[in-house]
Amino acid sequence: MMDKNKPSRPKVLFFDVNETLLDLTVMKKKVGDALNGNDSLLSLWFTTMLQYALVTSASGQYKPFGHIGAAALQMVAANNNIVLSETEAQNIVVKSMQNLPPHPEVKEALALLKKEGYKLVALTNSSKESLENKFKNVGLTSYFDVLLSIESVGKFKPFSETYHWAAAEMNVNNEDCMLIAAHGWDVGGALWAGWRAAFVSRPGQQKFPLAPDTGITASDLNQIAQILITY
Known part of the structure; x- marks a missing residue:
């Protein structure tokens, strides 16, 4: 019997890159x-x-x-x-x-989410070439199904059009997307664009109090992954 109180599973997990995955x-x-x-x-x-x-x-x-x-x-x-x-x-x-090296828990968390059947997408303000080089240099490429740079749409996050473009690229509705990021402006932008979001509270980072609250907040990516695999 389905638990009506259990959150539905996002179809795509989008990850911010700088500071969320990579240590600056x-x-x-x-x-x-x-x-x-x-x-x-x-x-x-x-x-x-x-x-x-x-x-x-x-x-x-x-x-x-x-x-x-x-x-x-x-x-x-x-x-x-x-x-x-x-x-x-x-x-x-x-x-x-x-x-830039990944934070210590990142590879383990990504591997767990991938094993659990999640589709993983990187979504960054950096250029496509920069994104590809970063991931290749530190061994992150294989964890992701798709690498997306806003370079393709020419408008930086947190513009709503950019999140909508990313959802369309993955052929999913906005409500089926979840952004995982360590920046209050990014998760706020995603939520206002109709996405769900999880906030990684890296040191020095805070959520924007005037934005909708994220469904998940945790201090590192592994804790977020542990929550998501229960969905």
């Missing part, structure tokens, strides 16, 4: 070094990158996410009397993003 510590160290060791500027750099990614999309433009990150680094550096050329900034941001 190495990249943050390189960015911090470029900012003369002023670690307090790291969060400002990251939020500036997200701000200008949204500005780019809202203006009907597209630039690779890594290039926006490099431009944001130049801006934060300039406000602190540090001069970085475009080439220097891109070498710091773009190249350091190619060899």
